[in-house]
Amino acid sequence: MTIDADSACSGTRPGVLFISNGTAEDLIGAALAARLRGRMNLSYAPLVGEGQAYARAGAVKVGRTLRLPSGGFPFGSPTNLRADLRAGLIRESLGQWLDACRGARAAQVVVVVGDAYALMVGTLAARQAGAQLVHVQPLLSAQYLEGLGVRGALAELNALGANRPMEYELALARRADAVFVRDAATARYYAARGVRATFAGSFAMDVLSAPERPLPLDGRPVLALLPGSREDHRESLPLMLRAAARLPGWQALVAWPHDWDALTLPDGWTLAVQGPEQAEATDGQTRVTVLRRAFGAVAHAATVAVGTSGTANEQLAGLGVPVVAFPTAGPQFTAGFARRQARLLGRALTVVAADPQAMAQAVTHAAQPPVQARAALDGLTRIGPGGALPRIADCIRELGDPIDSV
Numbered sequence: 404m405t406i407d408a409d410s411a412c413s414g415t416r417p418g419v420l421f422i423s424n425g426t427a428e429d430l431i432g433a434a435l436a437a438r439l440r441g442r443m444n445l446s447y448a449p450l451v452g453e454g455q456a457y458a459r460a461g462a463v464k465v466g467r468t469l470r471l472p473s474g475g476f477p478f479g480s481p482t483n484l485r486a487d488l489r490a491g492l493i494r495e496s497l498g499q500w501l502d503a504c505r506g507a508r509a510a511q512v513v514v515v516v517g518d519a520y521a522l523m524v525g526t527l528a529a530r531q532a533g534a535q536l537v538h539v540q541p542l543l544s545a546q547y548l549e550g551l552g553v554r555g556a557l558a559e560l561n562a563l564g565a566n567r568p569m570e571y572e573l574a575l576a577r578r579a580d581a582v583f584v585r586d587a588a589t590a591r592y593y594a595a596r597g598v599r600a601t602f603a604g605s606f607a608m609d610v611l612s613a614p615e616r617p618l619p620l621d622g623r624p625v626l627a628l629l630p631g632s633r634e635d636h637r638e639s640l641p642l643m644l645r646a647a648a649r650l651p652g653w654q655a656l657v658a659w660p661h662d663w664d665a666l667t668l669p670d671g672w673t674l675a676v677q678g679p680e681q682a683e684a685t686d687g688q689t690r691v692t693v694l695r696r697a698f699g700a701v702a703h704a705a706t707v708a709v710g711t712s713g714t715a716n717e718q719l720a721g722l723g724v725p726v727v728a729f730p731t732a733g734p735q736f737t738a739g740f741a742r743r744q745a746r747l748l749g750r751a752l753t754v755v756a757a758d759p760q761a762m763a764q765a766v767t768h769a770a771q772p773p774v775q776a777r778a779a780l781d782g783l784t785r786i787g788p789g790g791a792l793p794r795i796a797d798c799i800r801e802l803g804d805p806i807d808s809v
Contacts, residue, residue: 417803423516424450427714432516436460438796466502507532511803519572535802545592604790612699623654627705631712633735639711641669646762648689657693658701711736720751720782725769729757751782
């Protein structure tokens with residue numbers, strides 16, 4: 404259902420419209436919205452998915468929902484793109500542009516959290532409404548270019564705009580009232596190209612939850628299994644469980660973001676649900692605890708992680724935890740995505756074949772003290788500390804009501 408943004412955001416408080424296009428982007432935008440609640444009227448226009456995180460932050464949805472088979476990665480593979488086109492990608496996307504323009508009418512500030520496409524939609528909406536524009540770019544990093552070279556760039560043509568900002572994105576960013584990027588290297592890259600961009604801290608670490616509750620730990624080192632929120636989990640979780648069975652000296656914990664009925668097990672494994680937030684997967688010998696709504700607790704307890712996730716892998720690396728990853732058939736954690744994340748995280752990420760034995764060997768290697776120390780150093784320095792969201796929220800308030808912010 405489309406809500407009339409003029410009525411939803413009416414009142415004397417300034418309004419802000421959030422536009423984002425992904426799960427992690429929604430979390431960042433919603434965390435910003437939570438900091439602005441009570442000070443500004445909040446609305447959101449999600450370009451991918453439901454944007455439920457915004458609703459929990461008290462924002463009002465404007466516009467339609469676009470549910471894509473690729474989960475927001477149409478250019479991750481030809482299969483993804485064909486599936487999204489059949490699902491009405493072009494028609495519904497055009498409708499979302501109109502929705503965003505209508506939603507911006509009651510906003511003094513449009514905040515884009517996402518990539519070049521989201522920035523294009525946000526720029527259009529802000530110009531139509533005469534609103535200020537803030538771009539939060541959590542995806543691009545100059546570190547993706549390290550060691551890429553011409554041959555590597557040609558091999559990843561479908562990720563050209565993800566590896567480096569295209570000229571049209573830089574042109575749009577130059578016109579934004581404020582631009583925030585994910586790391587210091589990217590801020591320098593933007594500055595060299597005429598964009599006044601600020602690195603204020605790591606977005607990924609800002610949205611990492613504190614431990615939600617005590618965990619049922621047994622004293623063994625913790626192996627965090629992070630299958631992610633995308634459909635990759637149907638392929639990756641069974642492989643992770645089979646790898647855990649080869650590591651009896653480790654306590655494997657799955658951070659599970661879905662309902663229990665979405666969980667895929669290897670042949671010969673069963674799942675015993677012990678409550679709404681805990682279950683146990685077993686093959687009769689190995690027992691793996693599966694936890695819902697406990698990602699923060701699992702992340703902070705981990706010694707090593709195995710992940711096929713975007714933001715979650717980065718967050719574990721940012722905590723100093725070595726991460727082992729392997730490519731899937733998609734839609735997100737493809738071989739190309741894995742290569743890109745390896746360039747981003749450096750020694751914090753080890754990419755291996757999608758083979759349980761290879762994963763188990765990589766986990767054992769990553770836990771060796773010298774290897775663990777090098778991984779921690781790269782994770783801590785390349786992801787960086789948090790602290791961006793308070794500064795961005797202050798910027799949004801000042802742009803929305805500069806007199807009141809003085």
